Amino acid sequence: MADLRTYYLGLELKSPLIASASALSKKLEHIKQMEDAGLGAVVLYSLFEEQITHDALALDHYLTRGTDSFAEAITYFPELESYNTGPENYLKLISRAKEAVKVPIIGSLNGVSTGGWIKYAKMIEEAGADALELNLYFVTTDPNLSSAELEAAKLQLIADVHKSLKIPLAVKLSPFFSSLPQFAASAVNAGAKGLVLFNRFYQPNLDILNLKVVPELELSDSSDLLLPLRWIAILFDRVRADYALTSGVHTGEDMVKAIMAGSSVAMTASELVKNGIGRAKPMLEEFNQWMDDYEYSSVEQMRGVLSQRKVAEPAAFERANYLKALTLYDDRIMYTK
Numbered sequence: 001m002a003d004l005r006t007y008y009l010g011l012e013l014k015s016p017l018i019a020s021a022s023a024l025s026k027k028l029e030h031i032k033q034m035e036d037a038g039l040g041a042v043v044l045y046s047l048f049e050e051q052i053t054h055d056a057l058a059l060d061h062y063l064t065r066g067t068d069s070f071a072e073a074i075t076y077f078p079e080l081e082s083y084n085t086g087p088e089n090y091l092k093l094i095s096r097a098k099e100a101v102k103v104p105i106i107g108s109l110n111g112v113s114t115g116g117w118i119k120y121a122k123m124i125e126e127a128g129a130d131a132l133e134l135n136l137y138f139v140t141t142d143p144n145l146s147s148a149e150l151e152a153a154k155l156q157l158i159a160d161v162h163k164s165l166k167i168p169l170a171v172k173l174s175p176f177f178s179s180l181p182q183f184a185a186s187a188v189n190a191g192a193k194g195l196v197l198f199n200r201f202y203q204p205n206l207d208i209l210n211l212k213v214v215p216e217l218e219l220s221d222s223s224d225l226l227l228p229l230r231w232i233a234i235l236f237d238r239v240r241a242d243y244a245l246t247s248g249v250h251t252g253e254d255m256v257k258a259i260m261a262g263s264s265v266a267m268t269a270s271e272l273v274k275n276g277i278g279r280a281k282p283m284l285e286e287f288n289q290w291m292d293d294y295e296y297s298s299v300e301q302m303r304g305v306l307s308q309r310k311v312a313e314p315a316a317f318e319r320a321n322y323l324k325a326l327t328l329y330d331d332r333i334m335y336t337k
Contacts, residue, residue: 001292002291002292002296002298002299003297004016004284004287004288005298006040006264006299006300006303007242007264008041008194008242008244008264009106009130009131009168009170009193011104011130011131011168013040013041013103013104014038014040015038015039015284016040016255016258016265016266016299017039017040017249017267017268017283017287018039018040018043018244018266018267018268019034019039019041019042019043019268019269019272020043020196020246020267020268021043021044021046021133021135021269022045022269022272022273023045024045024272024273024277025042025043025044026093028093028096028097028100030277031100031101031105032100032101033277033278034103034277034280037278037279037281038281038284039103039280040103040104041105041130041265042097042103042104042105042106043106043107043108043267044090044093044094044097044105044107044129045108046108046109046110046135047090047108047124049109049111049112049113049117051086051087052087052120087120087123091124092127094124094127094128094129095127095128097128098127098129104130105128105129105130106129106130106131106132106133106170107121107125107127107131107133108133108134109121109133109135109161110135111135111136111157112136112137112138112153112154113153113157114153114156114157118164119164121134121161121165125165125167129167131167131168131170131194132161132168132169132170133169133170134157134161134169134170134172134192135172135199136154136157136172136174137172137174138150139201147177151183151186154187155183155187158190158191162191163191169191169192169193170193170195170196170242170244171187171194171196172199172246173187173195173196173197173198173199174198174199174201175197175198175227175228175231180231181234181235181239184235184241185239188239188240188241193241193242194244194264195239195241195242195243195244196243196246197231197232197244197245197246198227198228198231198246198247200220200247202215202216202217202218203216204216219270219273219274220247220248220270221248221250222248222249222251223248224247225245225249225254225257225258226248228245228246228247228248228258229245229248229261230261232245232258232261232263232307233306233308233311234307234308234317234318236261236304236307236308236309237262237304237307237309238309242264243264244265244266245258245265245267246266246267246269249266249267249268249271250268250271251283252282252284252285252286252287252289252290253287253290254266255287256287256302257306259299259302259303260303260304260305261304261306261307262303262304262307263303264303268283271283
């Protein structure tokens with residue numbers, strides 16, 4: 001039987017399948033089930049910068065009762081109350097999880113600005129987390145904000161969070177950079193030991209009858225694997241970091257692709273949300289069977305064998321693949337006629 005152990009952020013994991021941040025991890029019983037199903041680590045649901053700020057503003061409101069100073073600010077993020085259980089409960093969950101399971105527990109902070117809220121990175125460490133994932137989730141809408149300014153602010157945030165920690169830091173990125181390799185390298189220089197590719201932006205829809213903007217959540221499928229797969233294959237061995245592929249991991253075969261592109265781990269959430277935490281076990285069995293069938297003795301032996309630097313046609317990851325794909329599609333249309 002193949003050796004499923006892998007290393008991510010300096011941590012030895014029993015398997016390369018990790019539970020990515022989701023509401024599933026809000027319950028300790030779910031975290032225990034994830035360990036039992038064979039997951040190598042659990043990333044807790046995200047603690048949002050806005051949630052921390054919201055709690056601080058709410059406290060100030062009660063201390064200054066009778067004024068309208070923060071009336072708007074207090075209601076600005078009401079939906080976070082139904083998602084998060086608050087910063088203090090988040091820290092308690094980390095402590096309880098560390099007592100209950102042996103797999104590494106990775107905290108998750110979601111924010112974009114340097115400020116007082118980043119002290120929670122240290123609190124997450126002190127609560128017992130084995131590592132921290134910093135989720136840079138931000139949609140730029142200001143036409144006066146340049147990409148250089150935005151990227152500089154993000155890199156400063158990474159540096160500030162890294163400076164406050166002794167545990168390893170992973171940074172979860174979006175794919176929307178003019179030069180993703182350059183920013184990835186800069187993030188590593190700023191203190192990121194791992195890079196998580198990619199963050200999925202949830203697109204709002206329009207209710208045209210009630211004239212409202214409505215949030216929508218669509219779970220991923222295996223087709224969402226292709227974007228992070230391509231970029232990890234390009235970045236592997238160019239930007240020295242531990243890579244985690246997230247979005248589109250639903251099968252053992254998806255896991256194989258993630259590792260062969262260069263990932264240390266494959267992260268999944270949608271599959272567990274849709275089909276239950278127990279789905280992790282057959283995913284790992286399929287992954288293990290594939291390794292045995294094709295005589296791979298370890299995850300490390302597989303890692304990066306289909307990265308850009310090791311395949312026979314590295315240009316397939318770049319623009320040449322666009323032309324080749326169009327040619328294949330044209331041929332298919334002609335054949336069906």
